[in-house]
Amino acid sequence: MDTSYKLLVNNSGSFELTESSLKNLDAVCIEQSKFHILKDNKPYKAEIVSADFIAKKYTIKVNNNTYEVAISDALDELIKSMGIERGRTKVVNAIKAPMPGLILEISVEVGQTVKENDPLLILEAMKMENSFLSPRDGVIKSIAVEKGNAVDKGQLLVEFE
Numbered sequence: 001m002d003t004s005y006k007l008l009v010n011n012s013g014s015f016e017l018t019e020s021s022l023k024n025l026d027a028v029c030i031e032q033s034k035f036h037i038l039k040d041n042k043p044y045k046a047e048i049v050s051a052d053f054i055a056k057k058y059t060i061k062v063n064n065n066t067y068e069v070a071i072s073d074a075l076d077e078l079i080k081s082m083g084i085e086r087g088r089t090k091v092v093n094a095i096k097a098p099m100p101g102l103i104l105e106i107s108v109e110v111g112q113t114v115k116e117n118d119p120l121l122i123l124e125a126m127k128m129e130n131s132f133l134s135p136r137d138g139v140i141k142s143i144a145v146e147k148g149n150a151v152d153k154g155q156l157l158v159e160f161e
Contacts, residue, residue, distance in 0.1 A: 006077060008070040092135040095158040097151045101125030106147055108158070112140045120158050123151070132157070 007015045026038035033048040049059040049066065056071045072080070105122040108114060114134045123130045138160040145157050 006072045009067050093160050097155045099125045100152050103145050103147055103149045108140050110140055
């Protein structure tokens with residue numbers, strides 16, 4: 001079976017390509033990321049300017065015109081039709097206690113800007129110290145506990161804006 005790909009160019013034009021149609025291109029690699037292509041007896045000079053393989057997005061220059069190209073296959077289209085976007089992560093807006101314990105230290109203040117993996121607080125539970133790191137970049141909206149507080153499982157500790 002011939003694999004097909006959907007190309008979205010500059011977020012406007014959409015094209016369908018198959019593996020067999022790609023094999024019909026006469027393309028020669030001139031140097032790394034630069035190609036000479038013949039299509040229907042017309043020459044094209046192409047260059048891959050940037051590539052994000054995970055997101056399947058590329059910036060390509062063809063005859064000195066720059067194009068943003070997003071490539072998707074049948075699986076990507078199926079996932080999109082189900083209302084799921086690949087690579088999307090859930091935004092964490094609150095940190096809750098995973099277990100009962102005692103707040104030993106709070107390293108942030110309300111209004112403070114934090115980066116991902118910055119220390120937020122330390123919770124002692126079952127004679128172990130558990131450090132909570134910021135799951136994302138953001139601003140601290142509220143701190144629902146104080147140093148020395150006992151907390152229950154599921155209790156709100158820190159909230160992000």
